Each structure stands twice: as structure tokens, then as C-alpha cells.
Amino acid sequence: MKKAAELFNDFITKKNLRMTPQRALILDIFLKKQGHISAEELYDLVKKRDPSIGQATVYRMLKLLSESGIARAVEFGDGVARYESHIGREHHDHLICTECNKEVEVVDEDIEKLQERLARKHGFKLTGHKMYLYGICRQCQRKKGG
Amino acid sequence: MKKAAELFNDFITKKNLRMTPQRALILDIFLKKQGHISAEELYDLVKKRDPSIGQATVYRMLKLLSESGIARAVEFGDGVARYESHIGREHHDHLICTECNKEVEVVDEDIEKLQERLARKHGFKLTGHKMYLYGICRQCQRKKGG
DNA sequence: CTCTATAATGATTATCATTTTCATATTATA
DNA sequence: TATAATATGAAAATGATAATCATTATAGAG
Numbered sequence: 323m324k325k326a327a328e329l330f331n332d333f334i335t336k337k338n339l340r341m342t343p344q345r346a347l348i349l350d351i352f353l354k355k356q357g358h359i360s361a362e363e364l365y366d367l368v369k370k371r372d373p374s375i376g377q378a379t380v381y382r383m384l385k386l387l388s389e390s391g392i393a394r395a396v397e398f399g400d401g402v403a404r405y406e407s408h409i410g411r412e413h414h415d416h417l418i419c420t421e422c423n424k425e426v427e428v429v430d431e432d433i434e435k436l437q438e439r440l441a442r443k444h445g446f447k448l449t450g451h452k453m454y455l456y457g458i459c460r461q462c463q464r465k466k467g468g
Numbered sequence: 469m470k471k472a473a474e475l476f477n478d479f480i481t482k483k484n485l486r487m488t489p490q491r492a493l494i495l496d497i498f499l500k501k502q503g504h505i506s507a508e509e510l511y512d513l514v515k516k517r518d519p520s521i522g523q524a525t526v527y528r529m530l531k532l533l534s535e536s537g538i539a540r541a542v543e544f545g546d547g548v549a550r551y552e553s554h555i556g557r558e559h560h561d562h563l564i565c566t567e568c569n570k571e572v573e574v575v576d577e578d579i580e581k582l583q584e585r586l587a588r589k590h591g592f593k594l595t596g597h598k599m600y601l602y603g604i605c606r607q608c609q610r611k612k613g614g
Numbered sequence: 615c616t617c618t619a620t621a622a623t624g625a626t627t628a629t630c631a632t633t634t635t636c637a638t639a640t641t642a643t644a
Numbered sequence: 645t646a647t648a649a650t651a652t653g654a655a656a657a658t659g660a661t662a663a664t665c666a667t668t669a670t671a672g673a674g
Contacts, residue, residue, distance in 0.1 A: 340641055340650060361632080376653040381632065397543045401661080402631070417590055430586045433579055437601055440576045444563055445606035453599045455583055460591035486621060486670050507661080522624035527661065547632080547660070 326353050326392050326409040333390035344375050348383040349392075358396045358404040397452065415453040421462035428455070472499050472538050472555040479536035490521050494529045495538075503571075504542045504550040543598065561599040567608035574601070 330349055334341055351367050352359070359367075365380040384405055387393035394408040396416070414427040433453070441448035476495055480487055497513050498505070505513075511526045530551055533539035540554040542562070560573040579599070587594035 338650085342640075342651060344652070374653080378633080378654080379652060382651085395545060397545050399541060399543050401547075417587060417592055419592065420595060426590050426592075428586055428590065430582055433582045433586065436576055436579045436582070437599075440574055440579065441563060441601050441603050444572050444574065446563055446565065446572075446601070446603035447609055448601060448603040449566060450602045451600060452602075453583075454597060455587050455592070455594060456596045456598075457587050457592035457594040463593055484621085488622065488669075490623070520624080524625080524662085525623060528622085549660085 326407070329409060330387070330390055330392055333386070333392075339386070344372075344379050345383055345386075347372055347375070348380060349387070352383075352387065352393065352405075353407055353409075356407070358406040360402050360404050362402075364405075415455070417455045417457065419459035419462055420456050421458055421465075424459055472553070475555060476533070476536055476538055479532070479538075485532075490518070490525050491529055491532075493518055493521070494526060495533070498529075498533065498539065498551075499553055499555075502553070504552040506548050506550050508548075510551075543600075561601070563601045563603065565605035565608055566602050567604055567611075570605055572605075 327349060330345075331341065333339075334345075348364070348368055351371065352364060355364070355367065361377070361381050361384055364384070365375075365377045368375050368380055384393060384403075387405065388395060392407065392409050393405040396404045396406055398404060398418075412429060414429050417426040417428045418424070437451055438448050473495060476491075477487065479485075480491075494510070494514055497517065498510060501510070501513065507523070507527050507530055510530070511521075511523045514521050514526055530539065530549075533551065534541060538553065538555050539551040542550045542552055544550060544564075558575060560575050563572040563574045564570070583597055584594050
């Protein structure tokens with residue numbers, strides 16, 4: 323938690339921006355929330371603690387969090403941007419059940435290595451990736467079978 | 469080309485929908501366009517051939533194309549949905565240069581196998597995936613270096 | 615071929631997430 | 645504190661997509 327707050331302060335300073343109570347509160351709430359969160363969900367949480375904060379501020383803050391590398395966007399293809407904390411968390415990809423929308427965070431070192439290799443083969447220097455695996459989870463397979 | 473048109477006809481029939489000149493034209497243009505295309509880009513192309521076609525029809529058609537398995541959505545995270553032909557084309561993933569937005573279609577059989585394995589490990593039956601690799605292409609690396 | 619029920623069309627409006635605007639308030643600093 | 649720049653919140657604007665609805669076109673029955 324502390325590390326992220328420091329990182330954000332560094333970012334703010336470097337960019338000649340300013341720390342404000344609103345930003346501090348939004349950062350705090352964002353970091354405490356695990357998993358992914360949309361701007362609106364975050365706004366709802368923020369409002370509970372300070373109803374005077376506007377949602378434009380939340381949107382603006384999410385942009386700053388992304389730029390600073392503290393948050394990163396996760397696309398689910400439903401037209402809503404979601405963000406997750408990118409600091410103090412392991413990198414992971416997403417395994418999603420297309421029946422019940424359950425989501426599991428996964429990592430596979432071998433895949434990561436092959437991604438590097440694949441990019442290099444095409445002359446690219448890999449800087450990041452997003453991988454979404456879609457399938458049917460155990461429970462939903464049972465449901466369908468029964 | 470022919471195969472996709474037949475597939476769409478089968479889909480249309482099975483769903484008790486109807487083939488129309490508009491749908492035929494949009495399908496034709498969609499199939500001829502390689503790479504990915506947004507609803508608006510497709511609409512612009514369609515308008516050139518028949519200015520009377522409305523964009524609602526294009527949106528509706530893209531939905532049908534997705535449902536029928538002829539098109540599939542590609543997310544680029546810029547808030548615009550793009551589609552690409554999914555028939556008569558090899559499956560592929562995307563390698564994108566974050567500097568110049570150049571995009572290369574890639575496939576790696578080893579990665580595909582590991583994805584299967586990873587999903588299975590979590591009890592999922594894999595039905596599909598999306599993988600986006602982000603990096604800096606050769607030219608842009610040079611540019612930065614020079 | 616004609617009739618008929620139903621689906622498709624296109625123009626328009628609505629929706630929903632996100633961004634911008636702008637007047638006001640707050641901040642860091644001199 | 646005074647000042648210049650940035651941040652805020654409310655509201656309006658935007659942009660992509662979806663829904664509405666009156667009209668038109670289609671497939672199949674006869």
C-alpha cells in the first residue's frame with residue numbers, strides 16, 4: 323500500500339501536478355479494492371466516504387493511475403473499462419468462464435517465455451501483453467452434462 | 469468467399485431470418501476487406517456502393533456476423549469495436565507496436581498448447597482465447613535509438 | 615402470381631460510458 | 645499572504661452503440 327502511495331507522489335511531483343484530498347482518498351480506496359473495478363464502481367465506493375467528490379474526478383484519477391503505472395486497464399469487451407492495481411501484485415492473465423462469467427487469474431511462465439520469443443522472432447521488443455482464455459468451468463460443465 | 473456466404477445463409481435459415489440485398493452487400497464488402505474493420509469504417513465502404521443503407525443495418529449485420537461465427541470481435545481498448553473475418557482464415561493473435569500502432573498477426577502452436585494445458589489445470593474446457601502482445605517494432609526501435 | 619404474416623430497413627432518438635468545459639476553489643510557492 | 649497554476653464538481657458534450665417505430669420487403673401458403 324505504502325509503496326503505491328509513494329509511487330503516485332513521485333509521479334505527481336515529476337509531472338508538476340498536485341496532491342489533493344480527493345486524489346488521496348480515491349487512491350486509498352482503489353488500492354484497498356482487490357480485483358478489477360470500473361470507474362462507476364469506484365465512484366460509488368468513493369461517494370460513500372465523501373459524497374462531494376464528483377465522478378469526473380474519479381475518471382481523471384483513473385487516468386493518472388494508469389499513466390503512473392499504478393493501475394492497468396483490463397478489457398472485458400463489454401464497453402466498460404475496468405482497472406486493477408498493478409503494484410505489489412503479480413502479473414497475471416485471465417481465465418473466464420463463458421457460462422457463468424467466473425474469472426480466475428492465471429500465470430504460466432512457459433507461455434510468458436514463448437511470448438517473448440514470438441515477439442522477438444518478428445523483430446519486436448515485448449513490453450507487455452494481455453491474454454484472455456475463454457472456456458467452461460468445471461461446475462458449468464457438470465451443469466450442462468446433468 | 470463462397471463458403472462464408474453459404475455459412476451465413478445456413479445461419480439465416482436456421483434462425484428463421486431473411487436474406488436481403490443489404491445483408492448480401494454488407495457481407496460481400498466485409499469479406500473482401502482484410503484485416504479488422506470498425507462498424508463505422510464498414511459503414512463508409514457500404515455507403516459508397518449503396519448510400520441508402522443506414523448504419524443501424526451495418527451494426528445489426530455485424531452482430532449477426534459475430535453470432536454466426538463469420539466475424540469475430542477484436543478489442544483494441546480504444547472504445548471502438550473492430551471485427552475481422554473468422555472464416556477461411558487461420559486463427560491468429562495480435563502483435564502490436566505501441567509506438568506506430570503497426571499490427572502483425574501471429575500464431576504460435578506451442579503457446580496454444582500451453583493455453584489448453586493451463587485451462588485444463590484449472591478445470592476449464594478451453595473454447596477460445598484472445599492474446600495481444602504489445603511491444604516496439606524494429607523500425608521504431610531504430611528511430612528511438614537514432 | 616397474390617396474399618399474408620413476419621422480419622428488415624432506415625431515420626431518429628435514446629443510452630451509456632467517458633470527456634470536456636468552465637466557473638470556482640485549492641494548492642505550492644515566492 | 646499573494647500569486648500563478650492546477651484541481652474540482654456540475655453540467656453539458658461527445659461518440660459508439662442500441663432501441664424505437666413507421667414503413668417496406670421477404671418467404672411461403674394458397
